[in-house]
Amino acid sequence: MRVPRAGAAGFGQLGEVRLRPFRSFRKRPKKIRDFGKSVFGSRRTTSSSRFPWLLKLSVLIAGLGIVLFTFRSVPLLAQFNSLIPGLPRPAPAIQMLRLLPEERLRNLFTYNGIWLFPKNQCKCEVTKPQGYDFQSAYDQSDLPAVNARRQAEFEHFQRREGLPRPPPLLAQPNLPFGYPVHGVEVMPLHTVPIPGLQFEGPEAPTYEVTLTASLGTLNTLADVPDSVVQGRGQKQLNISTSSRELLNFILQHVTYTSTVYQNHRVDVVSLESKSSVAKFPVTIRYPVIPKLYDPGPERKLRDLVTIATKTFLRPHKLMTLLQSIREYYPDLTVIVADDSKEPLKINDNHVEYYTMPFGKGWFAGRNLAISQVTTKYVLWVDDDFLFNSKTKIEVLVDVLEKTELDVVGGSVLGNVFQFKLLLEQGENGDCLHRRSGFFGPVDGFPSCVVTSGVVNFFLAHTERLQRVGFDPRLQRVAHAEFFIDGLGSLLVGSCPQVIVGHQSRAPAADQELASLEKMYSTYRANTKAQVQFKLALHYFKNHLQCST
């Protein structure tokens, strides 16, 4: 749901926020999504147009009950204007009401030099080195069909997730009702009491109160005759009594029964008496079922952590890694996923070895490996890493145990590789802004920081990592893709003081191994086709437009 685009251009006309909107709507639709220009737009005052506008606005507000509203892609003042109570005010006073100078407004909504809200045009400047227009991954001729499929899949996704969420629900002042503004939850197909309902309006010979639900039915636990309460077990409950006390007793015992099986829905229940209407949300949601891991009586590291890796055509690197691991962690379980031609023989009781179809790919292997983990945490390492005395898994465990982080990375040799992902929502897909660095320190761990993505050496909550997963569609070079899939579900930290080494990049002396490495490199290379594929994946799968 969107605010009518009225007044989108108004952001620019600082002194006239109440006057311009519906004019703009009628006369300057083009400016609507074009704040940059409108900032310096003309400043004609148009008091004459005030009353038609107020009329429309009151009709709009009265008609909708709640203001159609969203943060997603509506310029700032359009939102505010639409919320201004529709009361005429003296023109002179209006002139006093100014917003901050544009520069200060911008700064309030600027992150890392990226000015997001209320611009929300999600126009990426793809000129930057990392900048990509994901659409460019497709042939122009295919785009119409691709976009139709993308839109259809996106709508199916939204329907299932209960998106877009209903617009904010705005309470009017001086409502005679007490009611729960937040936090009433019911499991699908279950019944709950609604707390806090009461009426404290003016005295009257009889009180008529009506409750209305849309995704469920209403009832009251009060024992009163049908003449007083009508519509028990239906979507509309009517109460009519001359006793305010009885009315409140009935209200205090109202119940809501969810009649839809869909999860994650919000019903907006209304409570009416005469011209007063209160609306409040009832969230239909199933509780989260925990998936806990028992660390065992001694809380040994091997009962808390599993090491996972993926290898391809370089057994010597893998073996070197395993040896280095054993030097420091003799009994940790190591899970190896291998999509090479020949299966390996590994004599290590604590290594679990899995073979895959040849060349199935990098993320497929990573996803296989983590699918087998049975401990609370999993440590990801590449097959050419090298453990040393600074590779302290315990430190990473301590961070995850004492914070809400889902993933915490270390560093590979000197390489810390922290990056932030900033999401800017747009109508035809979101824009993703990637910047190196971090957001701030981790609570309680000053040497660690919160960020969006880290190196290929990280400890993670197994259950959370499995939930995000490594997309097996990504066959070759892929890394940031995982953290993009994890946006919003993975809280990522980085503790550079925990360091893993890297094996020499010099080619192997041994003939056979050298030829294997050659073959490996031909597969490892990020071909143009691969890059195109990844861009297309962001465009279609993640519903992104571009990245900067």
Next chain:
Amino acid sequence: MRVPRAGAAGFGQLGEVRLRPFRSFRKRPKKIRDFGKSVFGSRRTTSSSRFPWLLKLSVLIAGLGIVLFTFRSVPLLAQFNSLIPGLPRPAPAIQMLRLLPEERLRNLFTYNGIWLFPKNQCKCEVTKPQGYDFQSAYDQSDLPAVNARRQAEFEHFQRREGLPRPPPLLAQPNLPFGYPVHGVEVMPLHTVPIPGLQFEGPEAPTYEVTLTASLGTLNTLADVPDSVVQGRGQKQLNISTSSRELLNFILQHVTYTSTVYQNHRVDVVSLESKSSVAKFPVTIRYPVIPKLYDPGPERKLRDLVTIATKTFLRPHKLMTLLQSIREYYPDLTVIVADDSKEPLKINDNHVEYYTMPFGKGWFAGRNLAISQVTTKYVLWVDDDFLFNSKTKIEVLVDVLEKTELDVVGGSVLGNVFQFKLLLEQGENGDCLHRRSGFFGPVDGFPSCVVTSGVVNFFLAHTERLQRVGFDPRLQRVAHAEFFIDGLGSLLVGSCPQVIVGHQSRAPAADQELASLEKMYSTYRANTKAQVQFKLALHYFKNHLQCST
């Protein structure tokens, strides 16, 4: 957070709901969690104790601002009583206010004959055939240590999920403010405008309004001197002006900036003027990143569906299954996970074959298989199934495409096997009530039903299935465990008209195969140890107490 247990016993004293609570609190704590008995408790009236109680209640309400409240484990009237405004009322009137007879109250909260709310004692009657007290899986002597670990892990889980959720927020009547009761969302570390703020209280020489946040900071876009607005960019914003119009302009342009990096948090922002306080939630949440699949220009079934199976020591069954699949679906990709001793040779370009450590187990294999799927949907089949003309995958695809279901099962021969899972929340773990059958028809598909669990033959949204996963800790017989892990995240349907066959259970004629089958059966058997392990897993991992 819990309501003081006052009045828990009150449910029984129908005519005296206002009088008994704090007496009960003082004198009959034992009854509190024991509604069954208290229903028939004594009926002494105790008007004398009314005023101390009212005093306490008003202090309670005033002091808390919102009523401490939860549906989780507080008997019904305790909740309602705590919400009754603390105003003395004539004793005679009180006598009229009765709740429905107990029988009708029970019925309102009874599902499948299981009476849940407000009993919420989560005492399973484990006498039923399927009934289990999960604690019994542990040695009595180990329990104290186990419970300590279980509690610690549960608390870590809750901290990370932002649980328990704050109690419902109750709006008082006749507040002079307009404000957003629901739907204001901000990404962690981002800034949003707060819509709908306004003051419509009585005229006054100066208006003093204070906004307070706890997980973020406040500001306003209004350009006003510091004498009018104090605390920009801080947790408390103070507005002081003699112009109501300016006050409302400032309020209409208030912004909220999230200062915590944790996701899924709710900040309760308060808006105060004199004695009036409005509170509203600001949800700190990252948008969900879509993971869409491109069905391709022709929307071929092979671009939409992958078949996944797990096999162990019975290659002939697997081969028979594959042949039957190819009869009807020549080019669908089939993913096979095998933890047998010897790897198989399968000559089929559309079969992906994975080998695992010997006997790694049933759910590990299932989890491996689904980790490799790259299509929107995945069809699960056992290795001893047999496709026939009624095995119409297209029908199941149609159901998932047109509904919000995540999983839709068919039937195996005549076996429909639908079961419902009812969750009853409790303090030391939840109770799970399992009943055969379904909840109701699927919207738009009268021949299909909504339920909680189905047979081992189902089509699922790959992304959702991977998110829930098959717990690799479950090595042997396991089935319902998956649907329990999926409670609240999987919406399950069943369409029995889509049927898969089952291969003959007669032992193989061939000597070698027969001996394999023997070996298989020794592994397949659900040993006592295995059963214990599963019960323990429900107790610890899912934080359940028992099942009926």
